[in-house]
Amino acid sequence: MKRTFHVAMKLPSGVILTSPVSAEQAEILTEEALAFVADLARGFQPRVDDLLARRRERQARLDAGDERFGFLAETADVRAGDWKIAEVPGVLLDRRVEITGPPDRKMVINALNSGASVFMADFEDSNAPTWSNQLDGQVNLRDAVRGTITFEGGGKRYALGPRTATLFVRPRGFHLIERHMRVDGREVPGCLFDFGLFFFHNAKTQLERGAGPFFYLPKMESHREAAVWDDVFTFAEARLGVPHGAIKATVLIETLPAAFEMDEILHALRDHSAGLNCGRWDYIFSFIKRRAADPAALLPDRAQVTMDKGFLRAYSQLLIKTCHRRGAHAMGGMAAQIPIKDDPAANDAAMSKVRADKLREASDGHDGTWVAHPGLVPVAKAVFDEEMRGANQLHVTRDDVSISEDDLLRVPEGTRTEAGLRHNVRVGVQYLEAWLRGQGCVPLYNLMEDAATAEISRAQAWQWLTFGVTLEGGREVTRAWFEQVVREELDRVRDEVGAARFDAGRFADATRLFVEMSTAARFEDFLTLPAYALLDRKTT
Numbered sequence: 001m002k003r004t005f006h007v008a009m010k011l012p013s014g015v016i017l018t019s020p021v022s023a024e025q026a027e028i029l030t031e032e033a034l035a036f037v038a039d040l041a042r043g044f045q046p047r048v049d050d051l052l053a054r055r056r057e058r059q060a061r062l063d064a065g066d067e068r069f070g071f072l073a074e075t076a077d078v079r080a081g082d083w084k085i086a087e088v089p090g091v092l093l094d095r096r097v098e099i100t101g102p103p104d105r106k107m108v109i110n111a112l113n114s115g116a117s118v119f120m121a122d123f124e125d126s127n128a129p130t131w132s133n134q135l136d137g138q139v140n141l142r143d144a145v146r147g148t149i150t151f152e153g154g155g156k157r158y159a160l161g162p163r164t165a166t167l168f169v170r171p172r173g174f175h176l177i178e179r180h181m182r183v184d185g186r187e188v189p190g191c192l193f194d195f196g197l198f199f200f201h202n203a204k205t206q207l208e209r210g211a212g213p214f215f216y217l218p219k220m221e222s223h224r225e226a227a228v229w230d231d232v233f234t235f236a237e238a239r240l241g242v243p244h245g246a247i248k249a250t251v252l253i254e255t256l257p258a259a260f261e262m263d264e265i266l267h268a269l270r271d272h273s274a275g276l277n278c279g280r281w282d283y284i285f286s287f288i289k290r291r292a293a294d295p296a297a298l299l300p301d302r303a304q305v306t307m308d309k310g311f312l313r314a315y316s317q318l319l320i321k322t323c324h325r326r327g328a329h330a331m332g333g334m335a336a337q338i339p340i341k342d343d344p345a346a347n348d349a350a351m352s353k354v355r356a357d358k359l360r361e362a363s364d365g366h367d368g369t370w371v372a373h374p375g376l377v378p379v380a381k382a383v384f385d386e387e388m389r390g391a392n393q394l395h396v397t398r399d400d401v402s403i404s405e406d407d408l409l410r411v412p413e414g415t416r417t418e419a420g421l422r423h424n425v426r427v428g429v430q431y432l433e434a435w436l437r438g439q440g441c442v443p444l445y446n447l448m449e450d451a452a453t454a455e456i457s458r459a460q461a462w463q464w465l466t467f468g469v470t471l472e473g474g475r476e477v478t479r480a481w482f483e484q485v486v487r488e489e490l491d492r493v494r495d496e497v498g499a500a501r502f503d504a505g506r507f508a509d510a511t512r513l514f515v516e517m518s519t520a521a522r523f524e525d526f527l528t529l530p531a532y533a534l535l536d537r538k539t540t
Contacts, residue, residue: 012038016182025135028142028197036239037181037196041188043235047228048174048189055221063293070405071260075223079263084327085273086245091166091211092274094391095329095368096384097377099165102127102441103137105151108144112164114374115381119165123194124172124218125282126450128440128535131180138197141169145202166211168250171195173219175526195232203242214274215249219282221257223264233272245271250331254279255286259315259408262322275329275367278316280307281452287311288459292523295467300414302424302456307333308360310412314403320365321398329392332361332369336447339375350446354379362387365396372448416464417472425489425514428457432510436535455527461518479519486515509534
């Protein structure tokens with residue numbers, strides 16, 4: 001394979017890079033840093049492969065009706081035991097508002113300056129994993145950790161203020177690879193690439209500055225997966241001479257299987273744990289995916305599947321109870337609304353929804369929450385400041401909560417409508433189109449959307465098609481009618497974005513992929529896997 005580099009590079013034995021690297025990116029891809037990532041890949045890729053195989057095997061049993069979700073009998077002693085996670089550093093005691101977004105240079109500066117307690121720089125769902133996005137993101141975070149990051153654009157200069165949010169980093173999930181780096185002939189897991197480069201360049205500097213290497217871990221489905229991350233952390237700390245337990249990680253409970261193993265996940269990561277988070281959008285997607293063969297799991301319109309209903313209400317309350325029993329933070333979910341500048345009435349309505357959602361979280365006992373836009377930080381912070389007078393609510397035990405297996409599987413009541421299906425088509429296709437152009441965080445219809453939105457959109461379309469749902473008004477969802485809906489909604493999108501923008505974009509690729517995934521004979525695990533093949537072919 002021909003390999004072209006913008007700069008001369010010395011690579012460790014067994015390492016190949018398959019795309020060009022700029023001089024600035026080469027500062028991240030040093031021989032020593034690549035050797036560290038290569039050692040992570042050699043040591044842990046077989047275990048990642050095994051975990052993914054276990055997921056497939058379990059799904060086959062679920063689809064066949066040979067297994068049902070429930071709390072694990074073999075870990076009952078962990079759930080019953082009297083243990084707590086290791087103490088977190090003082091900088092993590094108060095996390096009342098966290099803002100998330102991709103590691104884009106301007107975004108990093110604005111998020112760190114936003115007034116939030118934490119900024120989660122996201123290499124996962126709000127980031128399209130082009131080679132340049134991954135490497136430039138690492139450059140941006142390196143500069144942010146050292147306080148030297150600046151950006152100039154639109155006639156303005158951006159720099160860090162005197163007080164900044166604490167930085168967390170979310171690497172990709174186990175299922176995603178990094179196509180542009182190979183170790184001993186194999187593409188490396190994206191999670192190890194993202195984690196390894198950031199940790200190698202920044203862990204010691206962060207500790208010297210009074211913070212630490214802090215991470216969010218996505219898409220995990222079991223305590224066995226958490227144990228692999230714990231071993232990765234222990235290996236990385238020892239390899240670079242960082243104190244054991246310096247790494248702290250918050251796990252996103254955003255898959256249905258993980259909801260039944262919250263105690264076990266905290267226990268597996270207990271030396272490195274910084275709590276759990278309600279990843280609501282991916283959780284809805286996972287609920288559909290892992291119950292794909294079950295007609296009893298049919299969901300109503302996405303907009304009606306809210307955190308105060310059914311399985312979402314159950315898992316959020318169980319998360320608080322579980323975390324606080326173990327001395328761990330219980331973080332609330334995302335407010336995806338964005339300020340609506342040209343419509344005061346619509347903006348007021350959107351902000352009212354944010355306040356109501358955050359009031360529910362704070363009243364239930366969450367220790368903090370997520371927002372997707374700097375403009376929502378003061379809105380969410382005001383609610384938590386009023387309801388949470390201390391640094392957190394670890395003292396709120398929620399002994400009144402008793403959540404059963406059936407509660408975690410309860411489908412919320414609601415309706416399935418043609419408008420809901422059409423909205424899923426418009427949002428899913430438009431998000432995919434932006435993702436294929438390298439943009440992973442997309443404002444659509446006054447919400448900041450990421451890959452989880454596209455996953456829910458195609459998952460609901462697949463579910464309704466597979467089971468031949470009859471919508472409100474009597475219309476049956478058939479393949480022929482669905483394809484008609486797609487054509488009609490694409491005409492609407494073309495009118496909304498303009499013919500020039502539409503024709504110059506990647507709507508044909510996005511539409512074809514959305515339809516293929518929505519009409520597949522079996523439910524495909526992740527939309528981003530086939531999408532990455534298109535991204536990798538078209539974009540660097």
